[in-house]
Amino acid sequence: MSTNNHYGDNVNMYGGSGNIGMIKNQGVVPAAPASPELEAAVRELLALLRELRPHIPAVSAQALDDSLPALTADAAAPVQERHRALIAVAGIAATIGAVGQPVVEAVNRILGLLSA
Template structure:
């Protein structure tokens, strides 16, 4: 069994080869329009959270942590958005603005 861990570097010719170049790039930031929509959603979620039952408020808090993260994995962000949209739909008119804000964010995410 052949196992390999770490970088695999092959040098073909040359002299004084003394290292490698490694480029580390930070995760891409959200576009300004998406960042603004996420901020507006977070504000609305905090307002809604005060009116929720404890279990739903906990789900909103956990989802907010993902929604507000600098660059969460796309699947985690979508899952968090769908969770808060579901909660917003169950609380009637008070949740309607949150449901609409989630739809705007999802549309921007594509």
Template sequence: MAESSASKWPSPVDLRGTVVHNDGTTQDAELRAAVAELTRLLNDLRPVLTPDQDQTVAGALPALTPDRDALRERGMVLASVSQIAATVGEVGRPVVEALGRLFALLGYIVGTSRRRHPTHNAYGASTGAP
């Protein structure tokens, strides 16, 4: 008996609402929204950064794509951005929070440790405290 052609291809939408493309990549609305929000917040933050911090953020922006695998590979870039956002204080808080949401979507466990270094936030970035 011949196999149905429909069973050869992944469903265009899986049960979680994630769009599955024929090339095997997945992109969901939550991830796209998180990346877009983070990109907007980083652009808003850039005017208050030092030139070195701004250069790091400018270099990180092209790495922010709604691709889970690519973002997981760019963990050091995300960590650098998190550290910069944490060091600028309250003005950087929205970026740190957006990164936390993005890390959660990527499957990173964040903010669950009951004990963490006193000069680091829940995402492992330095708070700038002495």
């Protein structure tokens, strides 16, 4: 007795020409909505960053601006990109001492919510 276990796609093509691919017809599972806590934490972080921006050097302000698009509660946001942006923002805030401490705390709160 033989058992064939097959996982994934199986394509057999016999003859023909111009065969260029296969139609998958698989639905996309919608991403779960972000939790209200995460949305509130991201809004708080963005407000803190607006307050922080005048206190940082121009080069750091540019790095902060570059990170802003990834700072979202959207569940479909690329995880690695969002994490990198959060770490960059926390690093910038940490370099200016006590003024940046609320930003560091907000980033830590978001990272905790994302890992939960």
